[in-house]
Each structure stands twice: as C-alpha cells, then as structure tokens.
Amino acid sequence: MNPADNSIWLSEAVKGMKKEVYSNKEYDIFEEQPDNLYISLCNTAALFPGKFALVEQERQVTFKQFKEMVDRTASNLYSTYGVRKRDRVALLMVDSIDFCICFYALAKLGSISMH
Template sequence: MGERNIIDLLHEKCHLHGNKTFLLFEDNNKNSFEFTYNEFLQMVNKFSRVFINFGIYKGDKVTLHLPNSSDFIVCWFALAKIGAIMVPTNVLSTASEMEYLIEHSESVMLITEEANCDVS
C-alpha cells in the first residue's frame, strides 16, 4: 500500500464503488446488516467525530470489548481514521484477564456492551 493507510484505501474504494455493498453482516439472531462503501464511510466519519469529542486523538489506545459485529468494524475504522490505536479483546475473557489487559494496555477508553458492565 506504500504511503497509503486503510482509510486512504476506503476513500479510494468509495470513489470507485460508492453504492456497492462493502459489508454484509448477520448477527447471532439472524439479523442482517448491509452497508455500501459510502454508507460505511459516513458511519466511520460520524464515529471518528464522536471519539474526538470524547478526547480521543492520534496515538491514544482504545480497548474494544465487543463481539464480532458491524459496530466493531465501524469503531476500528473510526479509530484508524483519527490515528488512535485499537486494542482488541476477546469477549470470552474473564474479569481478571480483562483487568490485566486494561491495566497494561494504557487504554484511555473502553468500549463494550451494557451487558458487560457491572452497574450494581
């Protein structure tokens, strides 16, 4: 890819194939999600602005504790767009494994689902 990064490549593909399917995803409940290149780029741009509004910048590490999903991919690309570093985790990790990873990853943010939060 030379000097280009994954976001440069996405922009190039949007220019060439904007209305073609980029992502087709089916979750565990058999719900399907389909996004064109242009729709996907719009979501990436929106989420990158959200991250910036939360104070996430180039070089920051953000832990993604999400199952395989379209949300995971959008977050990954949005972080790449602003130059932040995605720290992926396994949703089957134990609490102690997550604690170790979070303490040692230097992450400034954790993104997960509500079901993984102990709000008691």
C-alpha cells in the same frame, strides 16, 4: 506461475507491486499503497459507493454508508471522548459491522485499537 518462484501471487497480480524486506523476510507490497486503512476506505468508497462493504445477517452496508458511519463515529470519539492520534483505545466488542466502524474510525484518528 513459475514453480521456481516462491511468490504466493500469480504473475498478473504482482503488476504494480515491489519487494520489501521486513525482519529478514521478503514481502510483495503495492508500490502505491495508501497511508492508512481509512484512506483505503475513502478510495474504495469513491470507486464503488453503491457496492456492499459489509454484510451481517439482515444488515447490509455500502462503502458510501460505511465511510459516512466511520466519519460520524470518528468525529464523536474526537469531540466527545477526546480520542487523539496515538491514543490506545480498547474495543471490547464482538466481530460485527459496529466493530468495523469503530476500528476504521480509530484508524482515521490515528489511534491504536486494542482488541
């Protein structure tokens, strides 16, 4: 890395990235970024279905399992509780696999998680 370069990324890591300015600060971002967090999960689950996505004590969840749980939870939130895009939903949960499932389910629905 060039010492004059203020980037936090190594030169190999910034391939396929571009600079964008938000609030007068420049950031390195991926040019082909997913539309939302759920799309990122779908892409990762397709590439690495058997790899562990989440590990919590004795519980381990692969990316495929994680996506399936997120889909079921999003469906339940939508059909049973009427959660829709732009709804604000409070997540009063400890950091856990279940929290991650709910967080991603809300992202799939386009809802806003409040925690």
